[in-house]
Amino acid sequence: MVKGTHQAIDDVRNETVKIFINGEFHDRREAKISVFDSGYLVGDGVWEAFRVHQGKLIFIDQHLDRLWQSAKVIGIDIPFSKEELINNVHRTLKINGMKNDVHVRAMLTRGIKKTPSQDPRLTVSGPNLVIIAEFKAAAEESKTQGISLFTSTIRRGAPDYLDPRLNCHSKLHEVQALIQAIEAGADEALMLDVNGFVATCNATNFFMVKGGEVWTSTGEYCMNGITRGNVIKVCSRNGIRCFQKNFSLFDVYGADEAFVTGTFGGLTPVVKIDGKSIGNGACGPVTTNLRKLYEGLVAEQLK
Incomplete structure (x- = not known):
């Protein structure tokens, strides 16, 4: 077990969680995104991570404000509302039967590139949204x-x-x-x-x-x-x-x-x-x- 601020208790349920990718759910082992994704190619994307307790998204307003601000700073026009993102997070929690000691990471990249390049004008899709929720209780x-x-x-x-x-x-x-x-x-x-x-x-x-x-x-x-x-x-x-x-x-x-x-x-x-x-x-x-x-x-x- 890796010691540090992200040290978590191993949970076998995470081996079968379903991952949200652009509106669809995929088994963990099958959750994939294109190698032409701008996040993979040049680190062009933003993300947020937050905790879930008793089904509540903790400090969610603060986290989403930061996500939207980060996206604006790097020029990503988010094609959905904060309410829609929250709804998709709850869908992810529901399909995985999650309520307590959950860690959620939402990742937004500029999208798929026509060819490997930094140039945002070569992006040929809308932004990619991935939501990963895992059972994560902090180790003592x-x-x-x-x-x-x-x-x-x-x-x-x-x-x-x-x-x-x-x-x-x-x-x-x-x-x-x-x-x-x-x-x-x-x-x-x-x-x-x-x-x-x-x-x-x-x-x-x-x-x-x-x-x-x-x-x-x-x-x-x-x-x-x-x-x-x-x-x-x-x-x-x-x-x-x-x-x-x-x-x-x-x-x-x-x-x-x-x-x-x-x-x-x-x-x-x-x-x-x-x-x-x-x-x-x-x-x-x-x-x-x-x-x-x-x-x-x-x-x-x-x-």
């Missing part, structure tokens, strides 16, 4: 034991060439960062921005705690995380001092606590960075409290 190991990070040499880029807030299919630089972390014996990668300040992780957002204060990056060079925003929200609601600011590894190594946030894992404690223990090397009290507050926000979605 990462939440209870925490994870380790390694600071990658791969930097988070500036918004003038690939905005880090864009949830697109082009994730190669994040994959490179993660490979470095794995080779260094860590679970995931910590990434700096172009100025050397702490930005984010390869697949999650980073927070540290110092003297009871919660710090996270300015947001200029990090993913536009839904969970990140909701943690900032619960801090504001509950009088917890939370700052979006520049800080360096000097600050991180001296942190009392650290944690990362993401749609799948929620809040996951970080116990070691670059071989250095953070705090007492365990999940700290501020992280524990914020996790409970965040879970309370999730519970509000179920009412």
